[in-house]
Amino acid sequence: MSMSESTGxxxxxxxxxxxxxxxxxxxxxxxxxxxxxxxxxxxGEVIRDEDRPTVRAISLQRWAGQAWAGTWEHQTYLAVPATRGGKASASETGEAVAAAPSPDAAEVEVEVEVEDEA
Known part of the structure; x- marks a missing residue:
């Protein structure tokens, strides 16, 4: 099995x-x-309008360990959507970034292509 022993x-x-x-x-x-x-x-469904300015990063995490005992491990940061509709800002294209997205990121909307990872 891979690093994750979970079968869920x-x-x-x-x-x-x-x-x-x-x-x-x-x-x-x-x-x-x-x-x-x-x-x-x-x-747009989960984050309330008043909470959006306080979002500093979105962490993509993977479960590591047994299904009944393990931990969530951070893998990379995802782009913080710039609008309620969920489009990413121009400075974030869905690729991995080295640090948490800046709250001063440009608010130009772009479409994000998603690459399959198995």
Whole structure:
């Protein structure tokens, strides 16, 4: 088996990291590509208008360990959608970034292509 010993279908998730320390679960899925495709749509459903300015990053996480005992491990940051509709800002294209997205990122909307990862 791979690094994850879990056999459940929900091995990946996207979590919005809020300042000064809270978090909100956006979505879970079977693969990173499934979560990447779904998190922007969940953004408008899960994150309240008043909480959007406090979102500092969106963490893509993978379950590591047994199905009954393990931890969520951060893999990469995802683009923080710029609008309620869930489109990413121009400075974020859905690719991995080295650090949390800046709150000063450009607010130009772009379509994001999602690459399949198995």
């Amino acid at each position: 279908a929900q091995d990946w998730r996207a979590v919005a990291c809020l300042a000064p320390g809270g978090e909100r679960l956006l979505c879970v899925g079977e693969s990173s590509s499934q979560v990447r495709a779904a998190y922007a749509g969940a953004w």
